[in-house]
Amino acid sequence: MKGAARAFWVSRPGEGEVRETAVPEPGEGEVLVRTLWSGISRGTETLVFGGKVPENQHTAMRAPFQEGDFPAPVKYGYLNVGEVEQGPADLVGKTVFCLYPHQTRYVVPAGSVIVVPNTVPAERAILAGTVETAVNALWDAQPMIGDRVAVIGGGMVGSSVAAFLAKFPGVKAQLIDADPRRAETAAKLGIDFALPEDAAGDLDLVIHASATEAGLDKALELLRPEGTVVELSWYGDRRIALPLGEAFHSRRLTIRSSQVGTVSPARASRTYADRLALALDLLADPALDALITGECAFDELPDVLPKLASGEIPALCHRVRYPAP
Numbered sequence: 001m002k003g004a005a006r007a008f009w010v011s012r013p014g015e016g017e018v019r020e021t022a023v024p025e026p027g028e029g030e031v032l033v034r035t036l037w038s039g040i041s042r043g044t045e046t047l048v049f050g051g052k053v054p055e056n057q058h059t060a061m062r063a064p065f066q067e068g069d070f071p072a073p074v075k076y077g078y079l080n081v082g083e084v085e086q087g088p089a090d091l092v093g094k095t096v097f098c099l100y101p102h103q104t105r106y107v108v109p110a111g112s113v114i115v116v117p118n119t120v121p122a123e124r125a126i127l128a129g130t131v132e133t134a135v136n137a138l139w140d141a142q143p144m145i146g147d148r149v150a151v152i153g154g155g156m157v158g159s160s161v162a163a164f165l166a167k168f169p170g171v172k173a174q175l176i177d178a179d180p181r182r183a184e185t186a187a188k189l190g191i192d193f194a195l196p197e198d199a200a201g202d203l204d205l206v207i208h209a210s211a212t213e214a215g216l217d218k219a220l221e222l223l224r225p226e227g228t229v230v231e232l233s234w235y236g237d238r239r240i241a242l243p244l245g246e247a248f249h250s251r252r253l254t255i256r257s258s259q260v261g262t263v264s265p266a267r268a269s270r271t272y273a274d275r276l277a278l279a280l281d282l283l284a285d286p287a288l289d290a291l292i293t294g295e296c297a298f299d300e301l302p303d304v305l306p307k308l309a310s311g312e313i314p315a316l317c318h319r320v321r322y323p324a325p
Contacts, residue, residue: 007103008301012072013051014309016302026107031087033113034325036095038102039079039126039292040318043155043211044234046309048076052236064099065108077101079317081116081125091115097128097280102301104322114276119284126319127160127291131279133232134160139264140256141207141230145170148203152196152219153210154182156316157232159189159291161207164282166191174200176218177210185316188290209233213240220253228254295319 005023010016026032040046047053051071053061058070068074080100084091088110096113100106116125134157143149143165151162154177165173166189174192175182176199186193194200196218204227206219211233219229220243263270282288293316296304301320307313 005103005105006298007075007101008077008298008305009068009075010049010051010072010305014049014306016049016305018299018302021103023105024107026086029088029110030107031091031096031110031113032085032105032107033080033082033096033098033100034085034105035080035082035100035103035298035322036122037081037126037322038077038100038298038320039129040077040102040305040308040315040320041079041130041156042308042315042318043157045077046305047234047236048074049305049309054237063101064112065101065106067101075101075103079126079129081122081128082106084113095122095125097125097276099129102298102320104298114273114280117280117284120280123319124283124286124289124292125280127156127283127288127317128276128279130156130291130317131160131282131288132276133157134164135275135279135282136264137161137207137230137232137258138164139267140258141205141228142266143168143171143205147171147205148200148224149173149205149207150176150194150199150203150219150222151191151207151209152176152215153208153212153233154179154185154193155209155211156291158207158209159185159316160288161209161232162186162191163189163285163288163291165207178214181314185290189287203227205230207232211235213242216240216255217243220248220255223251223253225251226253227251228256231255231257291316292319293317295321298322 053070078099095116162175175186183193208219209232
């Protein structure tokens with residue numbers, strides 16, 4: 001039906017459904033986008049799916065085009081690649097990335113989409129939001145030539161950071177994860193891999209992305225005196241304990257946060273659009289296909305999300321395929 005679309009909603013914690021939704025005609029300065037692919041970030045989106053967003057974070061965690069409220073019903077997501085069907089002449093027919101939920105068609109301001117470069121396949125461009133987070137993390141971390149660095153946690157974000165660290169000149173880097181299957185991902189990204197018990201220590205910098213208490217504990221353990229942990233994990237409604245007694249103070253260690261919602265102060269002159277454009281340029285590297293570990297059809301989402309949330313389907317980024325027009 002013209003003017004109609006279908007969207008995936010979390011109907012209540014742990015359950016989802018596809019709903020019909022109206023799509024307005026685009027007005028001046030707006031675009032109508034037909035979705036080609038979307039991506040599921042297994043970390044954040046499965047926390048949302050499970051109703052695990054803390055009440056005091058309901059505002060901070062809203063996605064740009066979210067509908068509904070936490071915990072449910074809510075339409076949530078932010079990795080969407082589509083083709084512009086109507087709008088300004090210079091955008092019609094272009095493949096674009098947008099921070100939009102899982103929906104077959106949608107209308108947004110033209111300034112909310114960014115054109116995917118010709119060097120980046122549309123099916124890989126769903127990673128732009130994750131790579132953008134990795135870019136911001138590295139701006140925050142500021143690794144220097146000759147540094148000894150580790151990334152703990154081989155999920156989407158951690159693996160993205162590791163992929164770029166592998167290319168830093170003079171940096172000795174490793175990806176650390178408790179799951180030995182992540183060694184295959186590390187090899188595809190060109191970075192050394194270690195299980196936590198085998199990880200090298202005396203590090204200048206550790207970027208932590210495992211969202212586990214044990215991972216953050218290990219990050220502190222691996223630092224040299226006056227080393228820094230950059231914390232990328234988001235723990236939802238969980239509390240964690242840390243060994244901030246022991247040698248934390250005598251070794252003068254630092255823990256600092258990195259949050260994608262704001263551009264790193266280290267790059268204050270850059271805008272969100274600058275950061276996202278850089279992320280899309282970096283996605284020309286085919287090695288980043290290693291971050292996409294599964295695919296399903298849009299109509300399968302109500303069955304797939306519970307399996308992603310439980311770990312029955314192991315995944316980094318799970319890609320969603322949309323029907324042809």
